[in-house]
Amino acid sequence: MRKYIIAGNWKMQKNLSEAIQLVSDLKNELEGKDIIAEVVIAPPFMALEAVKSLIKNSVIKLSAQNMHSADSGAFTGEVSADMLKSVGCEYVILGHSERRTIFGETDEFINSKIKQALKNNLIPIVCCGESLDERENGTTFNIIESQIKAAFNGLTNEQAEKLVIAYEPIWAIGTGKTASPEQAQEVHAFIRKIIAGLTTQEIANGLTIQYGGSVKPDNAKELLSKPDIDGALVGGACLKADSFRDIILSV
Numbered sequence: 001m002r003k004y005i006i007a008g009n010w011k012m013q014k015n016l017s018e019a020i021q022l023v024s025d026l027k028n029e030l031e032g033k034d035i036i037a038e039v040v041i042a043p044p045f046m047a048l049e050a051v052k053s054l055i056k057n058s059v060i061k062l063s064a065q066n067m068h069s070a071d072s073g074a075f076t077g078e079v080s081a082d083m084l085k086s087v088g089c090e091y092v093i094l095g096h097s098e099r100r101t102i103f104g105e106t107d108e109f110i111n112s113k114i115k116q117a118l119k120n121n122l123i124p125i126v127c128c129g130e131s132l133d134e135r136e137n138g139t140t141f142n143i144i145e146s147q148i149k150a151a152f153n154g155l156t157n158e159q160a161e162k163l164v165i166a167y168e169p170i171w172a173i174g175t176g177k178t179a180s181p182e183q184a185q186e187v188h189a190f191i192r193k194i195i196a197g198l199t200t201q202e203i204a205n206g207l208t209i210q211y212g213g214s215v216k217p218d219n220a221k222e223l224l225s226k227p228d229i230d231g232a233l234v235g236g237a238c239l240k241a242d243s244f245r246d247i248i249l250s251v
């Protein structure tokens with residue numbers, strides 16, 4: 001059975017006391033609610049440990065926003081998979097478009113991080129998505145295909161079935177411009193087809209493919225009603241406990 005996953009990517013927002021406040025508010029908002037989706041939050045590194053202790057007896061799971069592909073070493077400013085595991089992360093977001101475009105991460109580097117995350121029993125949430133230029137010049141499907149192929153490069157089927165994919169058109173991130181449910185569904189179905197070719201139809205059918213890019217309480221339900229949209233990766237709207245709650249409850 002495919003799992004619905006609603007994940008909140010806090011990005012570089014919330015200092016320690018604000019992080020504690022947000023996660024406490026979210027716990028209160030979710031208390032006693034009938035929650036179908038898996039709920040994941042990805043606070044900044046420095047808040048992971050404090051957040052972990054607050055979510056201990058709740059449905060909320062912990063993710064990091066990034067990590068390095070090496071076990072350890074001279075990589076100033078970086079964090080390893082083992083470090084993330086040691087503070088209680090179960091997930092890690094990899095290949096977010098902000099990492100790709102602002103920090104120059106390549107498909108190859110992202111693939112090596114995916115392998116490292118799997119080796120350390122972290123579930124990678126692997127992001128893909130086209131820019132506005134790519135959408136307008138008709139290369140969306142080529143871009144998505146090459147990103148997905150690169151992400152799955154060298155993975156066994158047993159590893160591949162652990163991945164979560166997030167389709168995030170770059171033009172929809174933080175812009176208030178959501179892809180229409182039909183536009184998103186079209187790409188999600190395409191991603192599933194590519195993955196079926198790389199693995200098996202059964203594995204592709206079982207994978208969670210999230211949509212991300214200006215997901216809000218008022219558009220979540222319609223997006224999530226599409227057959228190949230199995231969750232959301234939420235930026236802006238996860239920074240307020242009540243709006244994130246409403247997105248979680250739209251599943």
Ligand code: PGA
Pocket residue numbers: 009168172173174175176212213214215233234235236237
């Ligand atoms: P947004 O961000 O919801 O603010 O558009 C989504 C993301 O970047 O994951």
